[in-house]
Amino acid sequence: MKKFEDILVSAKNKGLKKIAVAFAQDEDVLKAIKAAVNAGICVPILVGDKEKIEEISKEVDFVLEDIEIIDEKDGNLAARKAVELVSSGKADVVMKGLIDTSIILKAVLDKEIGLRTGNTLSHAAVFAIEKYHKLLLITDAAMNIAPDAEEKRQILENSLRVTRSLGIENPKVAVVCAKEKVSSKMQATVDAQELVQMQKDGKITGCIVEGPFGLDNAISKEAAELKGVHGAVAGDADILLMPNIEAGNVLYKALTYFSDSENAGIILGAKAPIVLTSRADSDVAKLNSIALAVLCS
Numbered sequence: 581m582k583k584f585e586d587i588l589v590s591a592k593n594k595g596l597k598k599i600a601v602a603f604a605q606d607e608d609v610l611k612a613i614k615a616a617v618n619a620g621i622c623v624p625i626l627v628g629d630k631e632k633i634e635e636i637s638k639e640v641d642f643v644l645e646d647i648e649i650i651d652e653k654d655g656n657l658a659a660r661k662a663v664e665l666v667s668s669g670k671a672d673v674v675m676k677g678l679i680d681t682s683i684i685l686k687a688v689l690d691k692e693i694g695l696r697t698g699n700t701l702s703h704a705a706v707f708a709i710e711k712y713h714k715l716l717l718i719t720d721a722a723m724n725i726a727p728d729a730e731e732k733r734q735i736l737e738n739s740l741r742v743t744r745s746l747g748i749e750n751p752k753v754a755v756v757c758a759k760e761k762v763s764s765k766m767q768a769t770v771d772a773q774e775l776v777q778m779q780k781d782g783k784i785t786g787c788i789v790e791g792p793f794g795l796d797n798a799i800s801k802e803a804a805e806l807k808g809v810h811g812a813v814a815g816d817a818d819i820l821l822m823p824n825i826e827a828g829n830v831l832y833k834a835l836t837y838f839s840d841s842e843n844a845g846i847i848l849g850a851k852a853p854i855v856l857t858s859r860a861d862s863d864v865a866k867l868n869s870i871a872l873a874v875l876c877s
């Protein structure tokens with residue numbers, strides 16, 4: 581199974597990328613940046629409260645000698661500055677630091693300095709879970725609140741960029757719902773049916789889409805068999821296309837806190853990838869996310 585160590589190596593092979601960190605004054609963010617610099621993956625530009633960045637960097641033994649710091653004590657302005665560094669070509673990747681997801685996304689979506697392309701933006705999280713036999717991509721845990729079937733198609737297209745970068749051929753996509761039968765009372769199951777049809781009609785290519793699935797049937801062959809759920813994806817999903825942000829975010833955090841796992845998270849669909857983890861994620865998750873963003877850049 582591909583592991584995050586392999587992703588770090590592949591990211592390094594892409595050459596040094598400039599990463600603009602929005603509100604960098606956080607211990608785990610600075611530990612992750614230090615590790616990414618030491619691994620030869622990135623050159624950072626740290627935007628945030630300079631005094632705090634310097635203080636925390638001392639605590640984590642991160643030598644800032646050659647590192648550019650842009651002093652900005654306001655979170656909104658720091659996010660704008662970091663995004664602007666990318667839209668003006670001075671950096672390749674944006675990273676969310678110690679700020680709320682909505683603040684960084686607002687800057688990313690800004691009409692003047694943002695990174696819009698016209699495509700739907702979405703979050704993709706990659707997990708390596710001790711009890712699962714391969715990497716598992718979960719989307720969307722952070723951005724699209726209640727996507728309809730067409731928006732789910734675009735979210736899926738974005739996630740295929742990640743699986744392609746990871747070398748996963750023809751990924752198996754499970755459209756996750758609360759049950760495996762289509763019910764007009766549960767819109768997510770109707771969307772799942774529509775997405776399966778989109779693939780049959782050639783509107784989705786480069787993956788196998790099946791659903792609706794209960795989460796258990798998507799990731800456990802035993803559960804799928806017991807419930808009479810058959811198909812190529814049952815128990816062997818590469819991508820879990822979640823019904824809405826609540827399900828996606830809860831699954832992301834449940835895996836982070838209840839399982840033996842490592843993860844990474846990025847936003848796709850903008851002019852450049854955005855490193856986006858939970859503020860409470862570990863330095864390792866943040867480092868993995870930097871590597872994933874570089875790989876997808």
Ligand SMILES: CCCC(=O)OP(=O)(O)O
Pocket residue numbers: 679680681703721722829832845856857858859860
């Ligand atoms: C990918 C998780 C996004 C999120 O929930 O971020 P916060 O925990 O920082 O709100």
